[in-house]
Amino acid sequence: MRYIRYAFWAVVGIGLISVAIANRGIVTLHLFPEAISDLLGLNHNISLPLFIVILMSVAVGLLIGFVWEWLREHKFRSEKNRTQKELKNTKREIRRMKGSQKEHKDEVLALLDETG
Template identity: 60%
Template sequence: MRYIRYLILAVIGVALIAVALANRGLVSLKLLPEGLARIAGLNPSIELPLFLVIFGGVVVGVLIGFIWEWLREHKHRAEVSRKSKEVGKLEREVRKLKGEKHQGKDEVLALLD
């Protein structure tokens, strides 16, 4: 199983290297469109290889997806926490009631109850 995982990682690595080599050309990234840049009076831009833009977009998309799911599942995590506290409280109450019921009795007779 471990070798299959290594094989899959190697295939993904080769594919990423192939994409990077095929998209080495420089592209200019600008913060604002031309019209807004003229109004704002600034037009910051940077030149990067295209594969960095592609991989950066994928990484940002995955991070946004993780954060979105984490926020969406908050209500489920809160409910599980609330239920586990309730279960702990009920278990303590059951132990207390069992201790009171068999208090002062022989252990063998308590087991028969």
């Protein structure tokens, strides 16, 4: 199984290296379109190799997906926590009720209940 994992990461690495080599050209990213940047007076831009832009966009997309899924599953996590709290309270109540029943029983029967 370990070799399959190594092979997978080797293929991913080779793929990333080939994307980087094929997309070495420099591109300029602008914060706003030219008409809006002229209107606002903000002309922020940055020049990067294309493969960095591709890889960063994939990383940002994954991050947005993870956050979206985490927010979507919030109701399931809260339901699980509520259910666990109810289960804990129920177990505590059962222990308390068994303890009060032992006070009214014979000592021998109480010991048999504990072992059985």
